Amino acid sequence: MFLQYWAIGILIGILAILPLGPLGILVIQRTLNHNRKTGFYSAIGVVLSDTIYASLTGFGMALILGIIRQHELWFKLAGAVILIVLGIVIFLSHPERQSAKKLNNTGSPAKYLGSTFMVALSNPYIMFWHLAIFSGFGIALTIQKPIMAGFILFGFITGEMLWWFFVTWIMDKLRNRFSIKFLLWFNRLAGAGIVVFVIVFLAHTIFNEVTA
Secondary structure (H helix, E strand, O other): OHHHHHHHHHHHHHHHHOOOOHHHHHHHHHHHHOOHHHHHHHHHHHHHHHHHHHHHHHOOOHHHHHHHHHOHHHHHHHHHHHHHHHHHHHHHOOHHHHHHHHHHOOOOHHHHHHHHHHHHHOOOOHHHHHHHHHHHHOOOOOOOOHHHHHHHHHHHHHHHHHHHHHHHHHHHHHHOOOOHHHHHHHHHHHHHHHHHHHHHHHHHHHHHHHHO
16 A cells, blocks of 8 residues: 555656756756766755655645735746846856866755755745645645655655656766767757746746736
């Protein structure tokens, strides 16, 4: 029975991470421009943030969801500013210079993990996506059944880790087939894509606020 909960958790974790948003692009960009270890540590930051929000969602934290709805605009603006800065940094980054730095020291694992964790944590709206998934499976975590909840959350972490392990492995295998020029254009498109995504998102948010 508990293995079944673990398997369900794995499936929920994979479904939760499947939409390739700005942070997914960041993980791929770091893997291509640095190495698999850098990309995977960055992905762990996303997994940790997702696990926190999945825990809150699974345990039915209606109060937290209410607070998010009450201060919706501020949450969106804070997350948008962080993502725009991140997009600009990616756009301006040069893979050749990054390769030179990599020969010396590209930074500690904690740096990459922490940066993606903080950006992911600034987007509490992932809870609504988690809420849809948990609802679809008819799953509601409860402290009255701690072992069940533990196995589902452990499965959730396992699913996301397996997904990112696979993605970073594939990107790392393909990385040496790409030229510096290709990586440079990938940085440009990834950075511009993130900024455009956020600007459209902000415009939609502001339009809804004005017409509400």
